[in-house]
Amino acid sequence: MVKNNFLKEYKNKKVLITGGAGCIGSNLIYALAELELKKIVIIDDLSSSSRWNIPEVSNLVFVEGDILNETLLKELFSEKPDYVFHLAALFANQNSVEHPQRDLMVSGIGTLRILQQANLSGVKKIVYASSGCSVYGNHAPLPLKEDYISINLDTPYQVTKLVGELYCNFFYNYYSLPVVRLRFFNVYGPGEIPGKYRNVIPNFIYWAMHKHPLPITGTGRETRDFTYVEDIVKGILAAGVIPQAVGEAINLASGKETKIIDLAKSINSSLNNKEIIFQERRKWDKASCRRASIVKARKILGYEPKVEFSTGLEKTIDWIKQNITKIEQSVKF
Ligand SMILES: NC(=O)c1ccc[n+]([C@@H]2O[C@H](COP(=O)([O-])OP(=O)(O)OC[C@H]3O[C@@H](n4cnc5c(N)ncnc54)[C@H](O)[C@@H]3O)[C@@H](O)[C@H]2O)c1
Numbered sequence: 205m206v207k208n209n210f211l212k213e214y215k216n217k218k219v220l221i222t223g224g225a226g227c228i229g230s231n232l233i234y235a236l237a238e239l240e241l242k243k244i245v246i247i248d249d250l251s252s253s254s255r256w257n258i259p260e261v262s263n264l265v266f267v268e269g270d271i272l273n274e275t276l277l278k279e280l281f282s283e284k285p286d287y288v289f290h291l292a293a294l295f296a297n298q299n300s301v302e303h304p305q306r307d308l309m310v311s312g313i314g315t316l317r318i319l320q321q322a323n324l325s326g327v328k329k330i331v332y333a334s335s336g337c338s339v340y341g342n343h344a345p346l347p348l349k350e351d352y353i354s355i356n357l358d359t360p361y362q363v364t365k366l367v368g369e370l371y372c373n374f375f376y377n378y379y380s381l382p383v384v385r386l387r388f389f390n391v392y393g394p395g396e397i398p399g400k401y402r403n404v405i406p407n408f409i410y411w412a413m414h415k416h417p418l419p420i421t422g423t424g425r426e427t428r429d430f431t432y433v434e435d436i437v438k439g440i441l442a443a444g445v446i447p448q449a450v451g452e453a454i455n456l457a458s459g460k461e462t463k464i465i466d467l468a469k470s471i472n473s474s475l476n477n478k479e480i481i482f483q484e485r486r487k488w489d490k491a492s493c494r495r496a497s498i499v500k501a502r503k504i505l506g507y508e509p510k511v512e513f514s515t516g517l518e519k520t521i522d523w524i525k526q527n528i529t530k531i532e533q534s535v536k537f
Contacts (some may be wrong), residue, residue: 214239220285225253229394237261254534271314281321288330299401302363311364336387338362339504342491358488382435389457393433394523417479425464427493432516435509442505457496
C-alpha cells in the first residue's frame with residue numbers, strides 16, 4: 205500500500221514541464237503550486253493552447269518556445285530540474301494524419317532531445333506522457349493491460365507515442381535514466397480549449413452551447429475510458445516521486461467505459477441542445493471499445509480515480525462557460 209505523504213518530496217524542488225500550457229499541464233501546475241516548490245518552469249510553443257490557460261502561480265516561469273530548439277533546451281536543463289514532466293506533443297490523431305512530419309519531429313526527435321538533456325543533467329525522474337489509445341492498437345483484449353503492445357497502429361500520433369516509449373526504454377536500459385511511462389486514457393476536464401484537433405468532450409460542449417447538432421462519427425455505441433484530468437494529475441504526481449514506478453509503463457484511466465451516444469445525450473441535456481447527427485467513422489478510428497486496467501496503477505502508485513463522470517462533465521461545462529469569451533478568441537476549427 206502506497207502512503208500518500210510522497211507529495212512532500214516535491215518541496216523546494218525544481219520542476220520542468222514541457223507542454224505546460226495545455227490541458228494536463230495547466231492542471232498539473234495548479235497541483236504543484238500547492239507543494240511549495242522552488243521553481244516550476246514550463247516550455248510551450250502555444251501551438252495547441254493559449255497563454256491565458258497558463259495558471260498564474262508563484263515561482264512559475266513560462267518560456268515560450270519549441271522543444272526542438274536545442275539551445276533553449278540546454279538553457280532550461282542547465283538549471284538542473286529535479287523532475288521533468290514531458291507532456292508536449294503534436295495533438296493528436298487527425299492532426300498527425302494531416303501533418304505526419306511535424307508529428308514525428310515533435311514527438312520523436314523532440315522526445316529524444318528531452319531524454320538526452322534529462323540524462324545529461326541528472327534528473328531525479330522524468331515522466332513521459334504516453335497514450336493508452338495509441339500503444340494498444342485496436343484489437344487488444346479488454347481491459348487493456350500494460351503488458352500488451354501492438355505494432356499495428358492507425359495514425360502517426362499513435363506510432364510516435366509508441367516510439368517515445370521505446371526511447372524511454374532505451375534511456376532506462378542503457379543509461380539507467382529514471383523514467384516512467386504513463387499511458388493516459390481520454391483525458392477531459394477544465395483547461396482543454398475546444399478546436400479542430402481537440403477531443404470529443406470540449407468540442408461537444410462547445411457545439412452544444414452554440415446549438416449545433418453533435419456529430420457522432422460512428423454508431424454512438426463505441427465506448428471510451430474518459431478520465432478526469434484531476435485524477436490524471438494525481439497519478440502523474442505519484443509517478444514523479446514513487447521509486448517503484450521507475451522503468452514501468454502504467455495506465456492512468458477511470459477503468460470505466462462510456463458510450464459516445466450517452467456522452468452526447470448528457471451534454472445536450474445539460475446545455476438544452478437537441479440534435480445529434482451521425483457521420484461516417486474516421487478511417488483511422490478503428491477501436492470500437494476501450495477500457496483500461498488500472499490494477500498496476502493502484503498497486504504501484506496508490507492511484508484511485510475519484511471523480512465520477514457526471515461530476516467531471518459538469519465541471520468541464522462550467523469551465524468552458526466561464527471562459528467562453530477567451531475561448532471564442534482562441535478557438536480554431
Ligand atoms: N488528453 C488526452 O486525452 C491524452 C491522452 C493520452 C495521452 N496524452 C498525452 O498527454 C500529453 C498532454 O496532453 P494534453 O491533453 O495536455 O495536450 P495539449 O495539447 O493540451 O498539451 C500539449 C501542449 O504541448 C504544446 N506543444 C506542442 N508541440 C510543442 C513543441 N514542439 N514545443 C513546445 N510545446 C509544444 C502545445 O501547445 C500544448 O500546450 C500529450 O503528450 C498527449 O499526447 C493526452
